Amino acid sequence: MVSEQAALQDFMEKDIAHVLVDLRDSAAVQKGFIPGAVAIPAQELPAAKDRFPADKSAPIVLYSDGLDSEAFKIVRNWGYKDTSVLNGGVNAWTKAGGKLQTGTPGTVISYVPKPRPGEISIEEFKTIAEKASPSTVILDVRDTDEAMNGMLAGAVNMPAGDITKRLKELPKDKEIITYCNTGLRAESAYEDLKQAGYKVRFLNAVIQIDKDGKYEITKK
Numbered sequence: 001m002v003s004e005q006a007a008l009q010d011f012m013e014k015d016i017a018h019v020l021v022d023l024r025d026s027a028a029v030q031k032g033f034i035p036g037a038v039a040i041p042a043q044e045l046p047a048a049k050d051r052f053p054a055d056k057s058a059p060i061v062l063y064s065d066g067l068d069s070e071a072f073k074i075v076r077n078w079g080y081k082d083t084s085v086l087n088g089g090v091n092a093w094t095k096a097g098g099k100l101q102t103g104t105p106g107t108v109i110s111y112v113p114k115p116r117p118g119e120i121s122i123e124e125f126k127t128i129a130e131k132a133s134p135s136t137v138i139l140d141v142r143d144t145d146e147a148m149n150g151m152l153a154g155a156v157n158m159p160a161g162d163i164t165k166r167l168k169e170l171p172k173d174k175e176i177i178t179y180c181n182t183g184l185r186a187e188s189a190y191e192d193l194k195q196a197g198y199k200v201r202f203l204n205a206v207i208q209i210d211k212d213g214k215y216e217i218t219k220k
Helices: 004-013 026-030 042-047 069-077 089-095 122-130 160-165 184-195
Strands: 019-022 060-063 083-085 136-140 175-179 200-203 205-209 215-219
Touching: 004 060, 004 083, 004 089, 042 069, 060 069, 060 089, 069 083, 122 136, 122 175, 122 215, 160 184, 175 184, 184 200
Parallel strands: 019 060, 060 083, 136 175, 175 200
Antiparallel strands: 205 215
């Protein structure tokens, strides 16, 4: 599984829209915060719901000086399914090589997903998923435990964090279509595969799959 630090670094390097929230008090924040973070002290979080994006698929990353499980529960209960906590907070971030910024962070959340190169339309994805093609590989890049709860018929599971280590398992003479729950890991896998010379596109949408392989896709 990809670490929270690695996932956040990936968002930053690939300019993938996300919301990063620093839950520490102002004195701690002034000493250094992760670039792009919005400062909302933990005690103010319960009253800050209206400051978060209307788009419930927005990836929310929370951090403090350690593991803030209460803040995670609050944000998840608001409906943001792609919420995570940066385990170890700022210390873990810097130990992993992450940089800090000094000064005063913003307090207004701005979440504006950009049109992404390499996206496949929902309609075309459905056509490919329902009519297996010998020239296409549908790649499920969710973690293995997620895929075990339901996968598209004919799809191949390879967690996004394993892509670069398992490239030899993927054919270069076929187009690869990646998908995950929300499109975020699918896009990250797309970037890795494209860089490795594969013909690839990704589904940038929310997809829910049951144990029988039946699915529902909604636009983000």
